[in-house]
Amino acid sequence: MTTDMNSVLQGARPPSSTSRLSRRSWLRRMLGRREVILLILNIAFIVVVSQLTPYFLYAPNGFANFRVMFVGMAMETIVLAPMVLLLVGGMFDLSVDGVVNMTGVLTGVLLVQGVPIPIAIVSGFLAASAVGFVNGFAVTKLKMNPLMTTLGTWWIAQGIALGAAQGIPPHTFPQAFKSLGQGDPFGITMPIWYAILLLPLAIWVLARTRFGYHIYATGGNREAARLHGVKVDRVTIVSFVLVALAAGLAGMVYAARLNSAGPQTVNGLNLRVIAGAVIGGCSLGGGEGTIWGGLLGLLFMTMLTNASIVLGVSPYWQICILGIVLLLAVGADALAKRRVASG
Amino acid sequence: MATEIGVPYLQGRGLSKSFGHVRALQAVDLDIYQHEILAIVGDNGAGKSTLTKILSGVHQPDEGELHVQGQPVRFSDSHKAREAGIATVFQNLALVDVRDVAQNLFLGREPTRMRFFVDRRKMLEDARKVIGDLRVNIPSMTVEVGQLSGGQRQSIAIGRATSQENRSIIIMDEPTAALGVKESRKVLDLILRLKESGIGIVVISHNMRHVFSVADRILVLRRGKLVGVRRKTETTPDEIVKMIVGAEIL
Numbered sequence: 001m002t003t004d005m006n007s008v009l010q011g012a013r014p015p016s017s018t019s020r021l022s023r024r025s026w027l028r029r030m031l032g033r034r035e036v037i038l039l040i041l042n043i044a045f046i047v048v049v050s051q052l053t054p055y056f057l058y059a060p061n062g063f064a065n066f067r068v069m070f071v072g073m074a075m076e077t078i079v080l081a082p083m084v085l086l087l088v089g090g091m092f093d094l095s096v097d098g099v100v101n102m103t104g105v106l107t108g109v110l111l112v113q114g115v116p117i118p119i120a121i122v123s124g125f126l127a128a129s130a131v132g133f134v135n136g137f138a139v140t141k142l143k144m145n146p147l148m149t150t151l152g153t154w155w156i157a158q159g160i161a162l163g164a165a166q167g168i169p170p171h172t173f174p175q176a177f178k179s180l181g182q183g184d185p186f187g188i189t190m191p192i193w194y195a196i197l198l199l200p201l202a203i204w205v206l207a208r209t210r211f212g213y214h215i216y217a218t219g220g221n222r223e224a225a226r227l228h229g230v231k232v233d234r235v236t237i238v239s240f241v242l243v244a245l246a247a248g249l250a251g252m253v254y255a256a257r258l259n260s261a262g263p264q265t266v267n268g269l270n271l272r273v274i275a276g277a278v279i280g281g282c283s284l285g286g287g288e289g290t291i292w293g294g295l296l297g298l299l300f301m302t303m304l305t306n307a308s309i310v311l312g313v314s315p316y317w318q319i320c321i322l323g324i325v326l327l328l329a330v331g332a333d334a335l336a337k338r339r340v341a342s343g
Numbered sequence: 344m345a346t347e348i349g350v351p352y353l354q355g356r357g358l359s360k361s362f363g364h365v366r367a368l369q370a371v372d373l374d375i376y377q378h379e380i381l382a383i384v385g386d387n388g389a390g391k392s393t394l395t396k397i398l399s400g401v402h403q404p405d406e407g408e409l410h411v412q413g414q415p416v417r418f419s420d421s422h423k424a425r426e427a428g429i430a431t432v433f434q435n436l437a438l439v440d441v442r443d444v445a446q447n448l449f450l451g452r453e454p455t456r457m458r459f460f461v462d463r464r465k466m467l468e469d470a471r472k473v474i475g476d477l478r479v480n481i482p483s484m485t486v487e488v489g490q491l492s493g494g495q496r497q498s499i500a501i502g503r504a505t506s507q508e509n510r511s512i513i514i515m516d517e518p519t520a521a522l523g524v525k526e527s528r529k530v531l532d533l534i535l536r537l538k539e540s541g542i543g544i545v546v547i548s549h550n551m552r553h554v555f556s557v558a559d560r561i562l563v564l565r566r567g568k569l570v571g572v573r574r575k576t577e578t579t580p581d582e583i584v585k586m587i588v589g590a591e592i593l
């Protein structure tokens with residue numbers, strides 16, 4: 001059967017054909033990609049700051065500052081990976097800090113009471129995923145606002161962390177548990193291992209799997225995705241649970257590293273991760289963003305903070321600079337959208 | 344005229360659907376035959392889109408049943424309707440603007456390897472074939488559909504439906520609403536050609552000229568209720584308009 005609509009159902013746009021044109025537009029597309037811009041920006045930043053001070057890159061002993069910075073950032077990428085999935089799917093989660101702290105404390109309390117390590121860890125993950133499920137269920141099935149819902153669950157989880165610690169954070173854990181944070185198989189410290197395992201997994205899920213395609217479609221046009229049979233509520237709930245599980249893992253790894261599970265171990269990690277993802281090109285409207293972009297955005301923020309410290313910038317100004325960078329990123333987005341809309 | 348031959352491919356009996364207090368559809372019966380074009384008309388809010396969404400498995404009716412080739416079926420989701428040979432072009436096209444042509448053509452039915460992994464190469468090949476068959480000028484399968492013209496977007500939405508293997512019925516909810524005269528004519532011609540090939544078409548339109556130029560039968564809805572079904576040869580645009588607005592007004 002020929003389903004020939006002739007060529008009338010075609011665009012106002014003329015067909016672009018010459019290879020010169022397409023090569024130029026390819027270059028423009030590359031340079032228009034957030035990941036490419038950020039990669040260049042990050043490299044330039046390293047070059048410039050290491051000219052200003054040797055302590056950023058290699059002094060006083062072989063890349064020590066950089067190594068510490070990367071380990072700190074690796075901890076944050078545990079949360080970044082699923083957070084990008086959630087943001088691309090058009091959602092938002094404020095509860096991460098609460099879940100990190102809650103899971104650390106709950107797992108810690110179980111451990112100091114002598115509960116076997118595997119059971120303590122599984123319990124921690126169950127508690128974390130419960131928060132993720134509540135978030136996802138409330139937002140999809142009850143159609144509650146994601147911002148307020150996850151603000152609520154943040155406070156609830158944070159309250160549980162404070163209440164369970166009862167003023168004395170659980171500490172002094174079994175060696176096997178501590179090694180989950182302090183170990184260094186093959187000379188690579190554990191946080192880096194988590195990043196090495198989780199980031200490629202997330203990249204691959206988002207870019208190659210059906211679930212990843214459905215995340216983009218759900219974030220891009222939830223109603224259209226639903227009409228075509230994408231299980232949009234399931235996509236959202238699974239994404240919230242993945243974020244919560246990652247937050248739980250981070251909570252346990254922090255506890256293992258510090259050999260103590262304070263109820264305020266992290267404070268601000270969530271917003272830093274989201275800001276990094278947005279700088280990296282995740283639109284809060286959903287449908288756009290990549291793990292690579294989020295990673296480069298987080299790297300830029302991390303280096304900015306670190307360089308400020310090394311250069312002796314006061315902490316007040318540090319946070320100010322971060323705010324300006326975030327505004328610039330969001331502003332660039334808005335400008336690009338306006339240009340597309342009017343062009 | 345080849346119409347109403349044999350068993351209807353798709354039958355709805357007593358279909359009702361409410362959204363909260365809104366009774367969008369009340370006890371509607373309809374028969375859809377292959378090789379035939381059924382137009383559904385009615386004012387805004389009459390329940391046309393709700394009916395198409397029930398037929399395509401997006402909504403489940405509160406009451407009533409569906410039959411495919413005489414067998415009772417339940418479409419628990421749109422995949423089930425697709426498996427039963429029903430393809431749909433939704434109102435407002437239902438495209439994801441930030442995704443590319445290929446992904447929109449196969450959204451929700453992506454070709455996969457080992458169930459989980461999208462077979463991107465096959466997706467692009469199939470997309471080129473679909474767009475080629477429609478003889479539509481879309482320069483690249485990897486351009487975001489948000490950057491395309493209205494006609495191009497329309498052809499992607501239609502290409503989704505026509506490229507569905509096994510499609511026996513194609514439902515089009517206001518396929519010409521956003522198109523100019525010439526583009527509309529092309530869509531109507533395509534509808535006629537699809538009918539010639541043996542497919543049953545359900546088409547929703549507000550344009551009486553369009554309806555009368557392609558339909559074999561015309562089904563009228565008013566405020567969620569079935570007003571009646573007329574053969575085109577046995578009615579006039581006047582009568583249909585009266586049925587749409589309600590005789591009591593006249």
Ligand SMILES: Nc1ncnc2c1ncn2[C@@H]1O[C@H](COP(=O)(O)OP(=O)(O)O)[C@@H](O)[C@H]1O
Binds near residue numbers: 390391394
């Ligand atoms: N998902 C929904 N939620 C609530 N009300 C709806 C929904 N879909 C349709 N309706 C209502 O049902 C009625 C019929 O709508 P619809 O089927 O879209 O009409 P039509 O396509 O004929 O214009 C309208 O009053 C509409 O507001």
Ligand SMILES: [Mg+2]
Binds near residue numbers: 434
């Ligand atoms: Mg409608």
